[in-house]
Amino acid sequence: MNMAKSEALSLEVRDKLLSGVAKPARYVDDEFNVVKKDHDRTAFKFVLAFPDTYEVGMSHIGSHILYSVLNSRSDALAERVYAPWDDMASAMRRAGVPLFALESRVPIRSFDVVGFTLQYELSYTNVLYMLDLAGITLKSVERREDEPLIIGGGPCAFNPEPLADFFDAFVLGDGEEVIGEIAELVKTSKGRREDLLSELASVPGIYVPRFYRVEYLEDGTIADVSPIRPGVPPVVEKRVVKNLDEAPFPVSPVVPNTEVVHDRASLELFRGCTRGCRFCSAGFIYRPVRERSLERLEDLAMKLSANTGYDEISLGSLSSSDYSRIQDLVDRLSERLAPQRVSLSLPSLRVDAFSVDLARQIETVRKSSITFAPEAGSQRLRDVINKGVTEEDLMNAVEAAARAGLDALKFYFMIGLPTEQDEDLDAIGDLVSKVLSRYKAERGKKPRITVSASVFVPKAHTPFQWEPQVKRQEIERRQLRLAKVLGKAGGRSVKFNWHDSRQSFIEAVLARGDRRVGQVIDKAYRRGSIFDAWNDRFRYEEWLKAHEEVGIDPEFYANRTRRDDERFPWDHLSAGVSKDYLARERERARKGLLTPDCRWNHCTGCGACERGYNQIPLRD
Amino acid sequence: MASRQRIRAKISKTDSARYMSHLDFMRTFERALRRSSLPITYTEGYNPHPKFSLATALPVGYSSVTEIGDFFLDRYVDPYEFARIMNEQLPPGVSILATSCISLNSPALASLPQSSVYDAFLGAAARDEDLQNRVEGFLARESVQYVRRPKEMSGGELGEDEEENAGAMGERGAPNLDSQKTPPEAGGKEPGSRQNGVKGVKKDASAKNKKTIDLKKAVLSLKVTAPGAITMWVIGCRPEEVLESLDLEHSVRRLATITKTHFYVKPRDKWLDPMEFDTLPGFAGRAKWGM
Incomplete structure (x- = not known):
């Protein structure tokens, strides 16, 4: 567990920060159903990070599920953090205030784990933006022992390679299925960061990119992605909640105090x-x-x-x-x-x-x-x-x-x-x-x-x-x-x-990019790209310049018909x-042949049920 | 169903709740009422919502220990019970401090002349003697003309953009799917105009709203009540406007914490406490069910 000194931001300083920003309600907690726990008495401290604004992040049900699963454990706490709008970010920078979690106002770098949910590719620069504001080292391998683990999950974790440099681990599949195992390992870990990651890499559904070597062919495509240490699986299988009826569901989610995208x-x-x-x-x-x-x-x-x-x-x-x-x-x-x-x-x-x-x-x-x-x-x-x-x-x-x-x-x-x-x-x-x-x-x-x-x-x-x-x-x-x-x-x-076809083009690069694309994200962020998913914030020219700077052709990723036998950057990650x-x-x-839905027709052999969890009740 | 009881509540909005907008505050009550299972009256129509009203709209950032709300109920609830049950359902920073039963047909507070008392705490940033002089200077003047500017665009501007985007975002998960972009040839809109439409309208409207008021008439009383603290009783102006007319520096004013401590209405010839006046001799309305 992270023993770093966790000094909460004082209310006085917070109020000063909030005195000049738009929509201050999104930076305070005290919503109905909020859960607050004592940091000094809780072994495992997790912060759920959503790389977009509060209004967008609070509308994401997966975060509410994990918040409730973690907080229902007596040995764990989960708090929330979102990407602050520019006005708040510059107020924080001026005041020397690092990115803090809503509930405790403790800097997120004092938590054991920062878990980002990766819902869309154009939120990637916001991950760097938030790490930067938090004073957390951007590159995974350069992080110090006392920095939190940075873990990613959500649909984009199925091709997380463009983010591989910045994350310590990714979770594939249903997060509520594996979060408890992460808590146990982190809580009991006494060793070095590298050892903890090694233990995590042996947990099904957890992918630790630094333990895989990527080799390229001359044409720039992937030759192979293989584990570089024993105990690390060559293919990481996703985790699946087998019985959803028995899976926890948050019936007391935090009710926002201010209007959010899905206000229901x-x-x-x-x-x-x-x-x-x-x-x-x-x-x-x-x-x-x-x-x-x-x-x-x-x-x-x-x-x-x-x-x-x-x-x-x-x-x-x-x-x-x-x-x-x-x-x-x-x-x-x-x-x-x-x-x-x-x-x-x-x-x-x-x-x-x-x-x-x-x-x-x-x-x-x-x-x-x-x-x-x-x-x-x-x-x-x-x-x-x-x-x-x-x-x-x-x-x-x-x-x-x-x-x-x-x-x-x-x-x-x-x-x-x-x-x-x-x-x-x-x-x-x-x-x-x-x-x-x-x-x-x-x-x-x-x-x-x-x-x-x-x-x-x-x-x-x-x-x-x-x-x-x-x-x-x-x-x-x-x-x-x-x-x-x-x-x-x-x-x-x-x-x-x-x-906007320009946004879709960059999305296409990130969606099927490999590890080399990480440098592009880094450069784009340094050139000021954040909130790329927002039409009026997206800066296409900066993205193009970022590609040029690192010598990467975006069309290679977006516009190329891939070989039938091509090895993909995500082939070692199984959905x-x-x-x-x-x-x-x-x-x-x-x-032009249709493949019918297997719920009402025969099995089409996709492979997803081969592990014995076909729970589909059929219609009469 | 017709309401059979009207409970007036005195409500505090403090701590982090003061960052809620008026709309947020309304929604907070709507949700608390639904959670409470109190027999609140629902409005008729396709989109029924709990029937209640708040007397004033408190600006974002102000604290208050005297917001007033009227709640309409289908059957009798002990006013103390009402407060107790609601307080279990309200988020931190929002509480019902007192309740009273008032006549169903008592006039809506929003329809009466209103005045409020505010404390503005400027802290160490304001030197006491200087503050005293400024207040005396203000009081000595015949009139204090104040030009009310349109709503400041700083900071708020970002918020507005965001709201538009957030709206477009709702439909399908990804933030940018429903971008209202029109091809130049087809729609004749200029590229980028989609973000400016609403703002443009707002600018025009606010330019018209620009007007001059006499703060001397708006301020019923003004005094230094503690080191760095000013208490003022005002009608139809914001405490910030009074602070500005005291020529306090922006940096000092910006950090002022403002709390509304009293609220009065004038149903006839006197300023009265809205929690009480309905029970004063001569004020009680007739009990009339079925409103």
């Missing part, structure tokens, strides 16, 4: 998704599907409501209407939560009439809009990406929305999917015209339509991990084409939002789905 209670219905959309990283790394029972969910929902006072409970999952007893759940919860006027919401809707009706049933009339994600305009391309949505599904959903009196429809599409042609973009226009006329036929007036087009970013551990990202200039041409097509199809009733399966799925994508 979240209930996780199930984890994992086997729809098998080929672009979707979450659909592969969180397999297999594990559901909570109806009884357990009902109990959790009632407790959540009583303990938080939120007026809304979000029934969260990767595709909530796929929960096997969703209708029963919604019926029961609506009835039981009615006296407190608590409403339910479904954050992720399947594109069909059933889902629309369900959404209408629970959302009273608070919302006048509904969102669908067909992702691609033509049936051909939807088949390529295995988005099992037909035009008929979509039209039925639109009709249901019109019947329900929804005025606004939002559609998500992706630009630059593998094999995309101009016809596929034009098909989005056709689809929108059909939606308009179908809606009008049902309701007698036109809906407001918003089309949002993101840029396809190939992700590790997906069937598209071999695919290139379409080059920026071409993406921009396609965006313009789509804008024109939509203008023709819908005129003023269609609003078009598109994604449970075999590379062979991903290759087969890629082949099927090329042929």
